[in-house]
Amino acid sequence: MRIKILTSVYSDLYGSDMGGRPGRKDHYRFSLLSLLKMTQADFICYTSERELDSLIEFFYTQHQISEDRLKFVVFDLSQNEYSQYINEVKNLDSIRTSDRCYEIQYSKFSWFKNEDKSYDYYFWFDAGLSHTGLIPDKYLSAEGYRGYYESTLFNQKFLDNLINYIGDKFLLVAKENSRNFWEGTVDPKFYTTYDNSVHVIGGFFGGKTELWDKVVSEFDKSVKMILPEQKRLFYEEHFMSLMYQNHKDWFKTLNFDIWWHEDNFKEGTKEFFQQNKSFYKILEELNE
Numbered sequence: 001m002r003i004k005i006l007t008s009v010y011s012d013l014y015g016s017d018m019g020g021r022p023g024r025k026d027h028y029r030f031s032l033l034s035l036l037k038m039t040q041a042d043f044i045c046y047t048s049e050r051e052l053d054s055l056i057e058f059f060y061t062q063h064q065i066s067e068d069r070l071k072f073v074v075f076d077l078s079q080n081e082y083s084q085y086i087n088e089v090k091n092l093d094s095i096r097t098s099d100r101c102y103e104i105q106y107s108k109f110s111w112f113k114n115e116d117k118s119y120d121y122y123f124w125f126d127a128g129l130s131h132t133g134l135i136p137d138k139y140l141s142a143e144g145y146r147g148y149y150e151s152t153l154f155n156q157k158f159l160d161n162l163i164n165y166i167g168d169k170f171l172l173v174a175k176e177n178s179r180n181f182w183e184g185t186v187d188p189k190f191y192t193t194y195d196n197s198v199h200v201i202g203g204f205f206g207g208k209t210e211l212w213d214k215v216v217s218e219f220d221k222s223v224k225m226i227l228p229e230q231k232r233l234f235y236e237e238h239f240m241s242l243m244y245q246n247h248k249d250w251f252k253t254l255n256f257d258i259w260w261h262e263d264n265f266k267e268g269t270k271e272f273f274q275q276n277k278s279f280y281k282i283l284e285e286l287n288e
Contacts (some may be wrong), residue, residue: 008046019098030149077103105236123206169252170207
């Protein structure tokens with residue numbers, strides 16, 4: 001069984017016409033190093049020309065990651081397949097102070113079109129998924145600064161159990177969105193039956209290779225239909241949530257209630273965490 005994980009590292013976009021999270025250089029690198037503990041998966045990482053040499057130095061030279069396991073591909077985000085649709089509705093003043101890059105979000109799907117489909121499974125994982133904001137100290141394994149990002153929860157057992165869990169369905173991760181509201185939706189008219197009780201997240205998703213084409217096609221259709229009509233940008237997660245509600249039979253979900261964990265709030269919160277499932281719990285369960 002061959003598994004491939006797609007990801008990206010663009011850590012210097014904040015303040016640009018693309019938008020992006022500030023101060024993420026070390027975060028993304030040490031977090032991706034943690035994801036590489038899924039040892040039987042190969043990785044492809046999209047990045048910029050500006051960052052390529054330092055990424056090669058960090059992963060290949062400093063940490064001895066094999067080029068066979070981690071391949072870097074330079075990609076100019078301005079050449080994103082959806083750039084025309086994004087640019088027609090993008091407000092540059094707000095984008096330059098935004099911590100989200102729409103070009104990356106939408107590329108999570110279009111980059112799959114570059115694959116030769118020689119692997120049995122493909123997954124997307126955000127390079128920065130492993131960090132102390134999402135994962136409590138008991139699962140952080142390193143010392144010092146890198147200890148904020150290196151987790152023991154991402155490993156081969158986690159990946160094997162994930163594949164066993166989804167079976168012949170496409171994996172989505174969904175956050176409860178009623179009691180603990182997180183995000184709105186695209187216009188309800190695009191839903192077969194409107195439901196905003198869960199919000200699908202873009203941090204990781206995927207499944208068998210043969211399932212990807214219809215998922216990518218549906219995402220593509222939604223972006224090209226909704227952006228020109230609504231004349232505003234939506235996160236990739238809004239389109240994923242729409243897709244999930246309109247095609248539930250395609251998917252199997254991992255569900256959680258809140259992003260936070262018990263280390264975020266020290267006192268008077270035991271009952272709250274007993275009543276709400278933290279994001280890291282889905283990772284923990286897949287390590288059992």
